[in-house]
Amino acid sequence: MSTRTGVTEQAALAAIDGGCRTLRLPTMRSRFAEIATAAEREQLSYLGFLAELVMAECDDRDTRRAARRLAAAGFPRDKRVDEFDFAANPIVTAAVINQLATCAWVRNGQPLCLIGDSGTGKTHLLIALGTAAAQAGHSVRYVLASKLVNELAEAADEKQLSKTIARYGRLDLLLLDELGYMELDRHGAELLFQVLTEREEKSAVAIASNEPFSGWTKTFTDPRLCAAIVDRLTFNGQIIETGTTSYRLAHARAKRSTTTERRAQA
Structure with a gap:
């Protein structure tokens, strides 16, 4: 199977994986296929798919930052x-x-x-x-x-x-x-x-x-x-x-x- 530009799907996935590693986008790298499948199922536009992918990365990054701040705070126990x-x-x-x-x-x-x-x-x-x-x-x-x-x-x-x-x-x-x-x-x-x-x-x-x-x-x-x-x-x-x-x-x-x-x- 190949893309419209002639690049095989396997090569495209490898390029995405390598690019996400280089740009340090771990969530995009791990969830790209899942979000792509959901976008195809829900008939999202290219922009809609890209938005979902970017928001997933941002949300996960915010979660990781919050976890690091909580760890750095040195709380002796969890209280809310x-x-x-x-x-x-x-x-x-x-x-x-x-x-x-x-x-x-x-x-x-x-x-x-x-x-x-x-x-x-x-x-x-x-x-x-x-x-x-x-x-x-x-x-x-x-x-x-x-x-x-x-x-x-x-x-x-x-x-x-x-x-x-x-x-x-x-x-x-x-x-x-x-x-x-x-x-x-x-x-x-x-x-x-x-x-x-x-x-x-x-x-x-x-x-x-x-x-x-x-x-x-x-x-x-x-x-x-x-x-x-x-x-x-x-x-x-x-x-x-x-x-x-x-x-x-x-x-x-x-x-x-x-x-x-x-x-x-x-």
Whole structure:
């Protein structure tokens, strides 16, 4: 069998395969025959067939990019906004979180603070909103506050501090979890302050803390430095309080209660 130009079908397929390899179009290469068959069946025009082929490549490329951004973010687990149990923690308003999931605050370089006790959903929301941002095309990094400070201290010892701070400064969104769980000496607090200053009013920062701002002096022992850090994290930003009642503990208790009842009925 040959094409109208006299090129055999086998040669045409080989040319397409080679061309897609050269141009780095893996989806076109793997799905060309499938899409061609569907186009013939649906009697698409040449332009329609080409459009289907190009859109398949673009869609798959977007999917691969999103997967790379999620991997680069370093999330410890998968959490999504639609998985959050707003009924279990009514203090958190679904409308507010869904608005944050549109990522306008990320595009505007605004801070976000999630404040509440353990088990109230802070980390879930932090990861979920970071995931939404990564899927929307933003570069995101999740890191424990203590781990970031240690990384900065090591970079300072190795004369790489400016490079490390610049790397964190280039991110669209930096997610700091467990801020307030450990006391930072003045040097550690100053290093963290440098990262926040690098990002101020340019790139978004979101933090999760089990301490209200009034208790941050236990983490940042220098009062003036503590005030400056709070200012960096709250100016033109949003504060969401997740409360003091652990719905994670409530779920565990409810699950145990249900299991006990079933055993009793058996």
